[in-house]
Amino acid sequence: MADNILVMKDITKLFPGVKALDNVNIEVARGEIHALVGENGAGKSTLMNVLSGVHPYGSYSGDIIYEGEVCQFRTLRDSEKKGIVIIHQELALIPELSIGENMFLGNERRGRFSLDWDRTYHDAEQHMRQVGLKDEPATLIKDIGTGKQQLVEIAKALSKNVKLLILDEPTSSLNEEDSQMLLNLLLEFKKQGMTSIMISHKLNEIAFVADRITVIRDGTTVETIDNANRDIDEDRIIRGMVGRELSDRYPRRDPKISDEVGLEVRNWNVYHPIYSDKKVVNDVSFKVHKGEIVGFSGLQGAGRTELAMSIFGNSYGTNISGEILVDGKPVKFNSERDAIEAGIAYVTEDRKGNGLILKDTVADNTVMARLGKVSKRGIINKHKENAFAEEFREKLDIRTPSVQQVVNNLSGGNQQKVLLAKWMFASPDVMILDEPTRGIDVGAKHEIHSIMNDLVEQGKSVIMISSEMSELLGMCDRIYVMNEGNIVAEMDAKDATQEKIMTAILKSSH
């Protein structure tokens, strides 16, 4: 039997209402680089969180056998003590602190009475040399680029005597050069005997570094493919990732697409609001006809949300340039209010963070984007407000004892419907729905899809951003594929397949 550093056996993890992992099995041999691939939401990150103790022992079923013994990690610290270190996609460094301070955060180098700064910086420098970082350890994190920050994370892992390094999308925020450097570093560590698990969407990178590849889909392991000879078949991986049956899960609609264009965007460019030299959306042009549902596909971080929000009254990004045409007339939005007045609505993907006021009532939230409709000279007509809220409650079948119920007490699916009600109340002509069905149950999903069909039936334009490809294929008339801030493909839904979309994304990744 092979020398496995880690075996995860029959791991099952339930979240309320969702089976995130369903009897997952994975074996990682000592000294290999093992890649984990799968669609968004397939369960890769959940699996790694189970392994590292973020989801503590007892919250899942199945066994983790590490270094030959069954482990019961209750916290991140337990797993780190054993040499398992996870580096998340979102870097967990504190910008205002120095490299050295970040490296030993929570694991400080102490002297007799206080922190031992000399030892902190001396030790930090040692680890930094190992990853090829030549900066001063007293440099602040905010003063180095994202590529170097990723290296700091790895150096930090080394400082914890890492034996099994887990990297979640390590290159997603890096440019090509930095990515290559990072991959070389991984190969170098492998020579020194370290084991790594790498989660990635980038098949070319996986083909380059991984010894074996495990494909996960819908919370189960599909297969593990050997890549010892660096000769993997990309199509096989893609099929493995997306290969579910596309059943008749979507409500029918006879498309009545008008020739008139509801919204057109030309040469749209957006830069990151903080790192203002980083381009998030690159020269994007697209249009939506009246009565049409247009989908935007892509991986997380492809720039879809950023595109939508920047169009919606510059609510994201800096240095935005490009043209917007509503009903064929060029317009300029200086604020969200301008966009709403022009008939555009943006239904956020983050209903708790950006969408709803959880401690307010269903009625308050419903009328929020257009209070003017229920008030006269600034004074709210409560009866009108309730009547509208009641109307939408019936129309969207929002299950709540009353429209005076606090939104926080509703289920996720019903909260999502309140969010939709809020923007339908604003009566837009173009509705941008960002992940409208994420994290809600199948029934509510179907209802939201029906609502979308009703909207286009009335001649409105709908843009749907979704990470679920089957949903896009089932609902849309046309699909744009985005990757790394660019539109990399446009296809008619009739001709589109999951394989085609995935191929477009992966072929354009570098």
Place this chain on the structure above:
Amino acid sequence: MKPSVNEAGAQLSARNFSGFIKKYTMVIALVVVFILFTWLTNGRLMYAQNMSNLLLQNAYVLVMACGMLLCILTGGNIDLSVGATVCLVSAIAAQMMDKLKVGAIPAILICMGIAVLLGVWNGFWIGYVHIPPFICTLAGMFLFRGLGRVILDSKTVPISNKTFLNIFASYINIPGLDTGDSKRVMSALIAGIAVAVILILNTIISRRNKVRKGYKIPTALSAYSKTLIIAALVVFYSWKLSDYKGIPYMMVWVLAVVLLYSFITSRTAFGRYFYAVGGNEKATKLSGIDTKKVYFVAYTSMSILAGLSGLLMAARVGSVNGDSGMSYEMDAIGACFIGGASAYGGSGTVPGVVIGAILLGVINQGMSIYGLDNNWQYVVKGAVLLVAVVFDVVSNRKTGKG
């Protein structure tokens, strides 16, 4: 196992009861504290003069707490500069009338204009430059207090302008009605009874309207008992006032502010924005609401009310010095939190804040009449404030809103 009808009923009434307790915690606390101090002071708290003073001494808290509520609603933000604003505005008023012999009306208008400017100053930095409110108003606190002392030239300046005193600190006295032989001031009693009748009529009419339009109405018992209790209190208080000089003009000012702010926060679109910003600023912005303006208005209105408080304070005390308005901000902030405003913003009501201010006032007054050492009064006030906020945080956590 299915609960029997009886059990279910019992559960329901238990929930109603705990809901009732939760909704009216501070009212209940107020009643308990009031009875406690009435007992401790052998009923002296209930003397007409003390009842009248209860209002006069806390007028500035009531007025400023309304403005402070708006600031707190935007996210637990407070305004530390209001005590200093009171000092600066009243100093200007005193010096204008005392040294420059400016008339009362122009002096009041100029002072209110200055209060607006101070508010715009705070509001601009906080709303449009995103200076943290705590820091900005801390700076304001030093700035305005310092300017106030400069203007006063480190002296105590008396207020002797008759018109000014009449507008803020005299009592309503209707010739022919209140100057009779009877010691009782009839106008106060008549006004009290009139308000009580209006309250009851209003309840009846609005219930009838709701029935006519087919809206849900609260049970007759709860609606009428609430109204009747309030009406009885109004009549009782006006009876007390009529026993001692009648209705103070200061009460008219306080009522005007309380009613206006109550209306703004509960009935207007802009009032709704304060709650929205405190509940979820990002969502509010994405709903097309100008969040900068919300902050701006909150802090501008706060200073305007602080200016008004300054005038009320100056007229009541009769003089202004460099320590006037000292730590008033703490009373206003305390009243808001005791009155149930969330320390994280997004919830709180004007009636709640009024209850909080009165509770604080009763404790102050009760302790003074009882003769508790001034230093211990601080200890008690601090404890009450902490208990109120802990209660808010813990009870919100239980319902998952924290």
